[in-house]
Amino acid sequence: MHDINIVSVDDNIVNLLLIEAFAKDLKMNVHSFTSAMEALTYVSCNPVDIILTDYMMPEMHGIDFIKNVRQYHPDLPIVMITAVSDNNQLLLDALEAGAMEFLNKPLNPAEIKARLTSLAKLCKSQLLLKDKALLLEEEVRKSVCVIEEREHEAISVLGNAAEYKDPNTGTHITRVASYSVVIMRGFGKNIQEQNIIFHSAPLHDIGKIGIPDSILTKPASYTPEEFEIMKRHSQIGYDMLKDAKSPYLRQGGEIALTHHEKFNGAGYPNGLKGLEIPLYGRIVAIADVFDALTTSRPYKEAWSIEKSISYLKNEKGSHFDPDIVDVFVENIQEIKRILNGEMITL
């Protein structure tokens, strides 16, 4: 706890010296001013705990001085030094301007000491409260971070569960999430949106949990019947997540439902067209297909980046949103780094 700092203003130097003497007895720091203007300059940029002010001063009335101080220190204890003969109106005006206490002239040592001691106690308890509030705020902030980290962890465990059902996908979901963030950045979206897509894109295939292993792990192409069953993973993922309270899970549900829709309306499950497909679904569709193309699967070799990009370009407006393909291609250097195993930092 710091020492108490008093600013004392009076055009009468004797009064200033008296207050300095009493305050020093109480081990408080005093900054004395005969000029209210100078005192105002001082309090505008220095830490102050208590102000003592005379009211009749040549360049500025005590009440005006208090009003000015209040602009910088709305809660500071201000004591006005008055004469016994002063009228009630002056006291009322001083109270209205923001004076909290009065001291009578001629100054009485016992009264000044008692008043300064009680104000110092008030200051110290206020400072303590402020410290506690800051401490609590910091604790709350830390707790929120911990809860968010756990939420992210739970989501990635959930995403990995689908990946384990479909072991061919390897680190597919992490790369899809990272490509999606690159696209979000390319569109100038803020960090919150980047964060949401990073933690929700991994859930795009969560519905595969509900697809039989015999189909998921089949090393050959699907029969039309098998493909119909496989297509159900979009709806299953959505049904799992749609009522979640977490924005990441809810967004994951929307992505699960829409990541196989196509821009020309030929996708599944609902045949949505163009901008009817939510942005996150349109983004993950590109990230998902690009990653499937550039990695090897049991039924195909990994395609080169060039071949994969020209595939995306060919599918502009049919499978993919043309604007998103453009942004993806513009950021191909970062995409390559992610494909080579670099982690994205949010």
Ligand SMILES: [Fe+2]
């Ligand atoms: Fe999928």
Ligand SMILES: [Fe+2]
């Ligand atoms: Fe996928």
